[in-house]
Amino acid sequence: MTYLALDLAFLAAAGGIAVVLAASRKARRPATMPLLAAAAALLVLTAVFDNLMIAAGLFSYAPESLTGTAVGLAPVEDFGYPLAAAVLVPALWTRLRGREGFLRALLVSSRPVSWVNTAYPFAAAYLLAGGGVDWRLAVGTLFFLVPYNLAMYGTNDVFDYASDVLNPRKGGAEGAVLPPPLHRPALWAAWGGCVPFVALLVLGGGPASWAVLAVSLFAVAAYSVPGLRFKERAVLDSATSSTHFVSPAVYGLALAGTGLTPAAVAILGAFFLWGMASHAFGAVQDIGPDREAGIGSVATLVGARATVRSAVLGYLAAGALVAASGFMPGAAFMGTGEPMPVGASTAAAAGAGTGPAPGLLAGLLALPYAVNAAVFWGVTDDDAARTRAGWRRFLWLNYATGFAVTLLLIWIWMEQ
Structure with missing residues (x-):
């Protein structure tokens, strides 16, 4: 089968589903201009990253399966998938929007805006460790993209209902307010959805990967479920939350062997410090509703000002640690022998000293987070809710930083 045939199959399926959804809904259809803008953005990003990754030698195509038409180095067939997504995703969202249906509740509860925060670390670590593009990469990425996030956030939304109904930022992109009748089916869907993925990953891994996956899933449950409720144990709450995001990367390394x-x-330690700082900073905005609902956190224990300042220091420490590491994936992750000295790996990645060291550049990526939190250096418990503006900026910073990290990784690969 050619890539063009695959494109047409995906486009036909997406178009057919979109037509059925549109026909079954009486409400107004999605506006045309936002859809065209989203499609254009996806196509531009596909062109940019396809060209960069193909130039870096990350993957190639069988010439006989292509039409021969390309945008730079990117074959035109690669643009079929973002077009299919641009057709299908808005149709699904419009179909679910405005309804209090179970599927919409699950979708909102899974925090789609944060899916990439767990899938990306796994996929990047697995590939950097030499895992290759195989079925384990596909299954693991899909697992950490949706089921893992639904288990993590869905469980939290069930057992945090008392505080969520008091929290003005819940009910949208930052989390669902799940009504009690949906609690039990939501837990069944969240954890039941993990089972087939975990079974496949266990079959594809070994004891080390099993242990890491077990720790990761335990942290997901322990953060929220009654009897453990690590989220109500100051400092342990931030450490557990950070484990949610760092463990997929550790699992990627373990799965690759x-x-x-x-x-x-x-590098992983810096990531962990970043995760703890981010959780602590995010907890400040919820001091009011958490205290009203009797829920403890690092922010409710030590107060808004101390929590924000500790987050700033945590970001700075994370940046310093990753800068000192040299940020050289080839030396850091691949192989089991003696690692290349940090200075040597940095020089190799930077062109033998002719350019900036990757570790320094990566370390600088922590500064925007520190500045974003430092804006609230003098915040008090009474006005803690104003840090929500900083949290919204944080969500966008994650995308900008992920973009920069991706470019940095591609640059390192091209220099090696």
Whole structure:
């Protein structure tokens, strides 16, 4: 089968589903201009990243399966998938929007805006460790993209209902307010959806990967379920939340069967500090509703001002640690032998000293987070809710930082 045939199959399926959804709904259809703008953005991003990744040698195509038409290095067939997404996703969202249906509640509860925050670390670590593009990468990425997030956030929304109904930021992109009748089916859907993925990943891994996956899933449950409720134990709440995002990366390394080097430990440690700082900063905006509902957190324990300042220091420490690591994926993650000295790996990635060190550039990516939190350096418990503006900026910073990290990884690959 050619890539063009695959494109046409995806487009036909997406178009057919969109037509059926539109025909079954009496409400107004999505506006045309936003759809065209989203499609254009997806096509531009596809062109940019396809060209960068193909130039870096990350993947290639069988010439006999292509039409030969390309945009730069990117075959035109690659643009069929973003077009299919641009057709299908708005149709699904419009179909579910405005209804209090179970599927919409699950979708909102899974925090789609944060899906990439767990899938990306797994996929990047697995590929950097030499795992290759295979079925384990596909299954693991899909698992950490949706089911993992639904289990994590859905469980939290069930057991945090008392505070969520008091929280003005809940009920949208930042989390669902799940009514009690949906609690039990939501838990069944969240954890039942994980079962087939976990079974496949267990079959594809070994004892080390099983242990990491078990820790990751335990942290997801322990954060919210009664009897454990790590989210109500100051400092442990931030550490557990950070584990939610760092463990997919550690699992990617374990699944690929690679050993940890000191540089890899430093990078993962920096990621962990970033995660703790982010959780602590995010908890400040919820001090009011959390205290009213009797829910404890690091922010309710030590107060808004101390929590914000600790988050700023945590971001700065994370940046310093990743800068010191050299941020050289080839030396940090691949192989089980002696790691390349940090200085040597940095020089190799930077063109033997002719350019800026990747570790320094990566370390600088923590500064916007520190500045964003430092804006609220003098915040008090009484006006803690104003840090919500900083949290919204944080969500956008994640996308900008992910973009920068991706470009940095591609640059390192091209220099090696």
